Amino acid sequence: MIRVLHADERLVAIDKPAGLLSVPGRSEPDCASARVQALYPDALVVHRLDQATSGLLLFARGPQAQRELSADFAARRIGKRYVAIAAGQLAGEGLIDLPLAADWPNRPRQQVDPVRGKPSQTRWRALAAAGRHTRVALEPLTGRSHQLRVHLAHLGHPLLGDALYAPPDIAAASPRLLLHASELRVGALHLTCPAEF
Numbered sequence: 001m002i003r004v005l006h007a008d009e010r011l012v013a014i015d016k017p018a019g020l021l022s023v024p025g026r027s028e029p030d031c032a033s034a035r036v037q038a039l040y041p042d043a044l045v046v047h048r049l050d051q052a053t054s055g056l057l058l059f060a061r062g063p064q065a066q067r068e069l070s071a072d073f074a075a076r077r078i079g080k081r082y083v084a085i086a087a088g089q090l091a092g093e094g095l096i097d098l099p100l101a102a103d104w105p106n107r108p109r110q111q112v113d114p115v116r117g118k119p120s121q122t123r124w125r126a127l128a129a130a131g132r133h134t135r136v137a138l139e140p141l142t143g144r145s146h147q148l149r150v151h152l153a154h155l156g157h158p159l160l161g162d163a164l165y166a167p168p169d170i171a172a173a174s175p176r177l178l179l180h181a182s183e184l185r186v187g188a189l190h191l192t193c194p195a196e197f
Contacts (some may be wrong), residue, residue, distance in 0.1 A: 002035040005056070006191055010065045012036055012043050013184065015193050016057040018176045022048035032057055046070050050146065052161075055082070055181030056193045072186070073143070079185035082138040082148060083127070083195040085178035086157040087170045090134040093125035096151040100144045109164055110146045112154050120144045122151045133160060133173075148179060 006013040014036060016022065021031040023045055036043045036059050043059040044066040058078075060066035072078045099117025103109040111117075121141040128135045134157070138148050149165050152158060158166035161174030180195035 002032065002039070004036075004039065005193055006189075007040065008061075010061055011069065011186065012040050012059045012061065013191050014057050014059070016049055016054060016181075018052055018054040021051050022057060033059070047073050047143075049181055050149075050177075050179075052163075052177035053082075053179045053181060054176075055195070056184045056191055057181070058184060058186070069186070076141065076143075077187075079183070080140055080143075080181065081183035082140070083180050083182045084136050084138055084148065084152070085160045085174070085197060086134050086136050086152050087160060087166065087173075088132065088134065088157045089129055090124070090126040090136060090157055091129070093123070096120075096122040096124065096155065098151060098154060100147060100150055102145075108145070110144065110150050112150065118142075118144060120147050120151070122148055124152075149177075 003015040005015055016032045023033050024031050033045050042062045046058055046060045046066055046069040049057050060069045098112045100110050100120040101113035101117040103111040123139040125137045126134050127137055140147050149159055149162055153165035158170050159179055161177040163171045178197050182193055182195055184191045
């Protein structure tokens, strides 16, 4: 099953569970796009979430909507916000401006790379501290692979449950990655999906 949060003649928005691929994998046909297409046969992919990330995932209804929404994502006209639990104590807010590139020998890992990296920016804001962790709001201004995870880890505040970028004790602190796509703004449409952590 998939939880549909919004559907109209132009788009479908779902709450993707953590652990579900956005699109089919090499050996895994079950994915969000297949489940959405079972309900809306004209639904087409316009963006993706990492398999470990939960939350709002958008699909276009038909090729014309796909072209328009893909162009909106590329031009950064669609606002995206995430909620995460980071290790350590964070206060206030800031902008992370660190270029990212693939870590080729260790794919699918990404890395901060000031020479070959593509510009990558993330706004962050501390929401609440609880013990040794902080709930943070994250807004990617660019859309690089694993951007939020790499940026927070590079600052010394990896996300709980992150098996790729966190030290073993922080990776083991949660059975899943605590990163959730909580808001999307598409023109006048504002979609929200609260995190369950």
